[in-house]
Amino acid sequence: MLQNGNYEALYSRIPCYIEFLENCSEEFISSAALAIALNYGEVQVRKDLAKVSNGGKPKIGYRVSSLLVDLKHYMRYELPVTAVIVGMGRLGEALNHYHGFEKLNLKIVAAFDINDQYLNLKDFKNICERENVSLGIITVPKESAQEIADLMVESNIKGIWNFSSTALNVPSDCMVKNENMANSLAILLKLIKDRAE
Amino acid sequence: MLQNGNYEALYSRIPCYIEFLENCSEEFISSAALAIALNYGEVQVRKDLAKVSNGGKPKIGYRVSSLLVDLKHYMRYELPVTAVIVGMGRLGEALNHYHGFEKLNLKIVAAFDINDQYLNLKDFKNICERENVSLGIITVPKESAQEIADLMVESNIKGIWNFSSTALNVPSDCMVKNENMANSLAILLKLIKDRAE
DNA sequence: TAGATTGTTAATCGATTAACAATC
């Protein structure tokens, strides 16, 4: 496993900066204005931007256009990635049609399911190798999630976006990001319930 | 805004403990076994469980059944919550049919959309008040997200699960949890790309 | 020059990990 810092907190804010700046018509913007718009601390914004760009100018702020270039480059948006998705239930369908992945330079090249209106899993490895797929999206029920993950690892996929509600076992050179809807909701419900006393 | 600690990290692990223990047929379990199964640190498991239950027994471990009771009670699973969902595109449909919210004691009682096969927004406030709705799920495009959020606040909703890709402005007694798919994916892509050198 | 704004250093905070003491 590689070792140079994780910065997930930072990585999660950068797309928000990008989103906001894409819709910003000014030539320059200050850290204070960004902080207010995105509900972050002012110092935090300056720290984030310092890590990513070569800085703003006192009294003027940051040039929006070059900040955008720097932020996107930092996130490596310019590198295209191809993905496949396995499990074409409602969630799989939703992700497959989602607008907003294009701007990340992600292309979903194949959709698999046991339902034969989609691609058959027997062709999975071939297709992944031919299309040089590096991301796998898992939207199958938890019972079959691990076997799909195994197939993905075997097919040289480097990252898994896991929507099934089970922990996956994969070698350390394959990244897994769990996106468990029910768990995420459980956190919000706990916060709501605690506030209500 | 209430002030007694946030513990989001802890809250996000608890549903995983619960999930695992639901499918565990032993009478007792050790922190080490849980740690291995869920890929957490052993000490972290013990700290988490100490916060939630009244403890295990050295040499024996934790009683699975009472641990489950304590974990669910800590998360307040016993309190039912009613929710509404606005925006019945593919993602809205997926969430509306999602299995796994029931176990959290959440019931989605109404689905709204401008498409008139669903409920009309003009009845929103009435329905929310009648059904005592405390959670709103937003799956509309970002252009209309803020106005839906305003309507929810006005209708006394206490928490918003926001799938639109924009920051919402709400008073501090309404919790917002952002679930921005594209941003979440961006983080994973960044990690994958960095690893590939 | 004065003032606004960036950049940096130090302090705080929270979460995780390590070391070890307590207990069945």
Add this chain to the structure above:
DNA sequence: TAGATTGTTAATCGATTAACAATC
């Protein structure tokens, strides 16, 4: 009693915030 396992105290780590110095 010895050994396994829990529980707790202290150390570490990372992220955020506060205070202030640098600069245009």
